Amino acid sequence: MARPLRIEYPGAWYHIMNRGRRSEKIFLDESDYRMFLLLLEETSEIWNVRVAAFCLMPNHYHLLIQTPDANIAKAMRQINGIYTQRFNRKHAYDGPLFRGRYKSNLVSEDEYLLALVRYIHKNPVKAGIVDDLKEYIWSSHKGYLSSARKWEWLHKGFIFSMLSSNKKEWRKLYMQLMEDEEDQEVERILERKKWPPVIGPKEFDNKIKNKFYALKINDEVPESKILAPGIDIIIRSVAAHYNVSQDDILKTQRGVLNEPRNVSVYLMRVLRHDSLKQIGEIFNTKKYSSISSIIERMKKQISGDPKFKKKIDNLSSIISKSQEQT
Numbered sequence: 001m002a003r004p005l006r007i008e009y010p011g012a013w014y015h016i017m018n019r020g021r022r023s024e025k026i027f028l029d030e031s032d033y034r035m036f037l038l039l040l041e042e043t044s045e046i047w048n049v050r051v052a053a054f055c056l057m058p059n060h061y062h063l064l065i066q067t068p069d070a071n072i073a074k075a076m077r078q079i080n081g082i083y084t085q086r087f088n089r090k091h092a093y094d095g096p097l098f099r100g101r102y103k104s105n106l107v108s109e110d111e112y113l114l115a116l117v118r119y120i121h122k123n124p125v126k127a128g129i130v131d132d133l134k135e136y137i138w139s140s141h142k143g144y145l146s147s148a149r150k151w152e153w154l155h156k157g158f159i160f161s162m163l164s165s166n167k168k169e170w171r172k173l174y175m176q177l178m179e180d181e182e183d184q185e186v187e188r189i190l191e192r193k194k195w196p197p198v199i200g201p202k203e204f205d206n207k208i209k210n211k212f213y214a215l216k217i218n219d220e221v222p223e224s225k226i227l228a229p230g231i232d233i234i235i236r237s238v239a240a241h242y243n244v245s246q247d248d249i250l251k252t253q254r255g256v257l258n259e260p261r262n263v264s265v266y267l268m269r270v271l272r273h274d275s276l277k278q279i280g281e282i283f284n285t286k287k288y289s290s291i292s293s294i295i296e297r298m299k300k301q302i303s304g305d306p307k308f309k310k311k312i313d314n315l316s317s318i319i320s321k322s323q324e325q326t
Contacts, residue, residue, distance in 0.1 A: 011066065011068055014063075015105045019060035027138075041153050044155075052065065053140045055120045055121060064120060076102055084097040084098065114163070118178055122178070145174075229271055235249055239260065250283060262298055267319065
């Protein structure tokens with residue numbers, strides 16, 4: 001089974017959702033909700049994760065979390081694993097509780113965070129469970145309205161500070177935020193069956209692509225292709241480097257050495273992990289063995305020719321920078 005893309009770095013923000021297996025309930029009574037909230041608070045302390053918002057629904061949950069220690073995978077393993085154990089022990093059940101690995105988005109530290117706080121807290125109203133946010137007790141909405149010590153573990157101060165530097169205005173501006181209309185872009189993204197790995201402005205998206213793609217590219221992680229440099233960027237960059245036209249790169253000439261074409265083939269395989277079939281279609285080559293031969297020849301040339309290796313490394317760097325600027 002394909003695994004979702006996970007990008008971790010200190011201070012990263014994530015919107016996370018997990019649903020019960022076959023959409024079954026993961027909270028059967030009030031004590032289950034309290035058990036999960038206690039675990040959430042424990043996890044925030046043990047793993048040093050900052051929970052800025054949450055909403056527990058009968059068959060799924062939403063979290064907005066920041067990870068100062070770049071440990072989202074470990075923290076979520078704690079939350080999902082321990083809750084499943086406690087739930088099963090309490091109800092005399094056995095087997096998995098959740099449908100699988102949690103869904104997550106890496107979120108930019110700007111208005112998208114505010115949009116997600118609103119989206120998470122409004123979930124019960126949108127689902128028709130309550131008519132007013134104040135009626136729902138299993139979300140962090142009440143924590144934002146309360147100054148009680150029991151909510152000190154909730155990382156709401158940062159969200160408040162995004163609204164105003166004046167603490168006296170925080171709760172009033174927060175209520176205004178909740179009364180605003182949903183962010184259509186965020187709502188559209190989260191209602192897709194498959195979530196994109198990143199939510200944020202294009203600058204943030206490009207920054208993540210440029211910094212983490214090379215580390216995360218994996219055939220088992222289909223979302224990693226989203227972070228890959230585009231086909232057009234590779235061909236355009238190679239054409240400019242060799243001072244040839246893009247058509248010269250794409251056309252086939254038997255018996256004629258076409259280094260720019262071979263370099264493009266190689267870079268598509270290395271930087272994008274495209275299949276031999278996909279690359280063959282781009283270069284109008286039906287024989288996968290021909291593409292494979294080009295890639296193997298390129299590997300040998302790179303390993304045996306330091307100057308050629310430097311040329312390929314420079315091209316890869318140019319392509320990464322071009323990707324960042326798109």
